Amino acid sequence: MSTLLSDFYRYLFGEVALPAMMHQLGVVALCVLLGLFFSRWLRRQFTVAEEDGNSVVHIGVKSFLRVLSPLLILMLLLLARWLLLKLHLPVNLWRIVLPLTISQLAMRFVFYVLRRIFVQDASAGAFLQLFEKSFATLVWVCVVLYIAGLWPDVIDYLDTTMLPLGRHSTSLLTIMQATASVLVTLIIAMWVGALLEERLMKLNSMHSSLRTVVARLVRAGLILVAILVSLSLVGIDLTVLSVFGGALGVGLGLGLQKIASSYVSGFVILLERSLAIGDMVNVDRYFGKVTQINSRYTILEGLDGIESVLPNEMFMSGPVQNYSLNRKIIRLATNVTILYQDDIETILSMLEQATLGVERVSRQIMPQALLLKIGEYGLELEIGFWITDPENGRLNVLSDVNRAIWRIFKAEGIEVAHPKRDVRVMHERSFAQSVTGQVSDLSKDA
Numbered sequence: 001m002s003t004l005l006s007d008f009y010r011y012l013f014g015e016v017a018l019p020a021m022m023h024q025l026g027v028v029a030l031c032v033l034l035g036l037f038f039s040r041w042l043r044r045q046f047t048v049a050e051e052d053g054n055s056v057v058h059i060g061v062k063s064f065l066r067v068l069s070p071l072l073i074l075m076l077l078l079l080a081r082w083l084l085l086k087l088h089l090p091v092n093l094w095r096i097v098l099p100l101t102i103s104q105l106a107m108r109f110v111f112y113v114l115r116r117i118f119v120q121d122a123s124a125g126a127f128l129q130l131f132e133k134s135f136a137t138l139v140w141v142c143v144v145l146y147i148a149g150l151w152p153d154v155i156d157y158l159d160t161t162m163l164p165l166g167r168h169s170t171s172l173l174t175i176m177q178a179t180a181s182v183l184v185t186l187i188i189a190m191w192v193g194a195l196l197e198e199r200l201m202k203l204n205s206m207h208s209s210l211r212t213v214v215a216r217l218v219r220a221g222l223i224l225v226a227i228l229v230s231l232s233l234v235g236i237d238l239t240v241l242s243v244f245g246g247a248l249g250v251g252l253g254l255g256l257q258k259i260a261s262s263y264v265s266g267f268v269i270l271l272e273r274s275l276a277i278g279d280m281v282n283v284d285r286y287f288g289k290v291t292q293i294n295s296r297y298t299i300l301e302g303l304d305g306i307e308s309v310l311p312n313e314m315f316m317s318g319p320v321q322n323y324s325l326n327r328k329i330i331r332l333a334t335n336v337t338i339l340y341q342d343d344i345e346t347i348l349s350m351l352e353q354a355t356l357g358v359e360r361v362s363r364q365i366m367p368q369a370l371l372l373k374i375g376e377y378g379l380e381l382e383i384g385f386w387i388t389d390p391e392n393g394r395l396n397v398l399s400d401v402n403r404a405i406w407r408i409f410k411a412e413g414i415e416v417a418h419p420k421r422d423v424r425v426m427h428e429r430s431f432a433q434s435v436t437g438q439v440s441d442l443s444k445d446a
Contacts, residue, residue: 024093027080035073042068067112070105077101096147103143107136113191182230189226193219212277213270216295258313262296265312269293275315275322280390282321283314289391303393323390329362332394333384334401337417340378344371347414351383354404360397362386378417 081094111132118128145151158173197215269275270293279290281300286308288300298315300308323330338347348369355367367385374380383405387397409416 020090021093024084024090027084028077028093028097031076031080032073035076036069038072039069067105067108070101070108074098074101074105099143099146103139107139110135110187113187117187117190117194182227185226185230186223189222190219193222212293213267216267216270258311259296261313261316262311265316266293266295266298269298269312269315274320276324278324278391280323280328282323283310284318286310328390329364329386329388330390331384331386332398332401333382334398334405335372335380335382336405337375337378337380339415339417342379342414344379348381350408350412351381351405354408355383355385355401357404358385358397358400360387360389360392360400362388364388375417377419 077094077097081091081098084091114128114132142151145154155173158176159171161172162169163172163175193215196218200211200215200218203211275281275290275293275298277290277293280288281290283300286300286302288302288308290298291301291307292299295312297309297311300310302308336351338344348371351369352367355361356363361367362385365386367383369381369383372380372382383401385401387394408414
């Protein structure tokens with residue numbers, strides 16, 4: 001039986017006239033041009049202009065364009081082949097064009113899916129780029145083998161090559177098919193999970209924490225189903241997983257307590273909505289803004305820009321101060337001590353006015369100055385005020401309030417009370433006589 005390559009060679013140089021070959025090349029070129037044109041047209045149809053002039057492409061058409069082009073070309077080639085067969089015209093060239101187009105479509109679709117799953121920003125990682133190049137090389141090798149007519153021989157060699165696995169032997173072809181089925185089902189599950197997570201995150205009607213936990217549960221469920229389906233396709237009995245499940249439970253109970261606790265705590269936090277992305281929280285000695293809530297850990301971004309990765313168990317086992325749980329307005333206070341002879345009512349009013357002059361102090365609830373205590377060194381006052389932006393920090397607004405109070409005290413000549421101590425310097429002889437007298441008094445008492 002002659003190979004596809006030899007058939008194609010005879011078709012180009014012997015069996016078919018040159019005009020017929022040129023007609024087929026023209027039809028193929030026309031299909032390619034029409035596929036490119038329609039893909040560009042569809043991209044423009046799903047593109048809308050924003051006010052700033054930038055364009056936004058909906059439903060992923062922009063990123064899917066590299067897949068859309070070979071897909072449309074393949075559809076047009078199949079349609080053209082069907083029409084040519086109806087007209088009883090030769091279609092030998094399609095035996096070469098179709099495998100090339102299908103391989104191009106497969107590569108671009110796999111690259112598109114992998115980037116949607118694993119790429120979080122605009123750039124792909126080095127490992128992903130290496131995998132894409134390796135996969136492209138493998139696809140092109142398979143296409144060359146198919147065109148050359150060597151594909152059946154390769155399949156037969158893989159099927160007859162046996163590898164010992166325990167007490168049984170398995171062909172290399174079976175192992176490759178099993179690996180491919182597992183990878184394909186996992187990638188499809190992760191892709192569907194990524195698409196559902198992207199859609200859920202755009203639902204403004206649902207709380208952000210609930211959206212996150214639903215997305216994570218859906219993705220985990222899809223991956224579990226994909227693993228079970230792929231194992232069934234391979235032919236592995238799922239009842240053997242009961243042993244693995246028991247061992248996993250023992251491992252979680254003994255060595256993975258902290259990790260399991262953090263995972264469970266993460267889902268509890270997301271379900272009860274005690275934390276949300278953007279909240280300002282204080283836990284243990286960490287204070288900052290919640291930027292990520294993952295299954296095992298939560299990331300806090302401090303006011304100094306340092307990000308802290310905290311296990312979710314910390315948010316369940318200890319007290320947590322959330323400055324943004326129900327409302328973002330919080331109360332701060334600073335203390336000052338004045339002299340007894342100062343007019344208390346005038347100074348209380350001055351403190352309130354000075355605090356109102358600070359930009360970040362809220363006007364929704366007016367500042368209030370209080371006399372806390374008639375102390376040992378003076379009158380102890382407190383000025384309490386409210387802010388609505390705790391994410392911008394507390395120390396800086398306290399500093400602004402203290403500076404405003406100091407400026408108005410300096411302008412009005414008001415002194416801040418402080419402890420007063422009398423220091424007496426005694427002569428050396430007088431000090432010795434005083435000590436001798438005290439010693440003699442103690443001796444008499446004894």
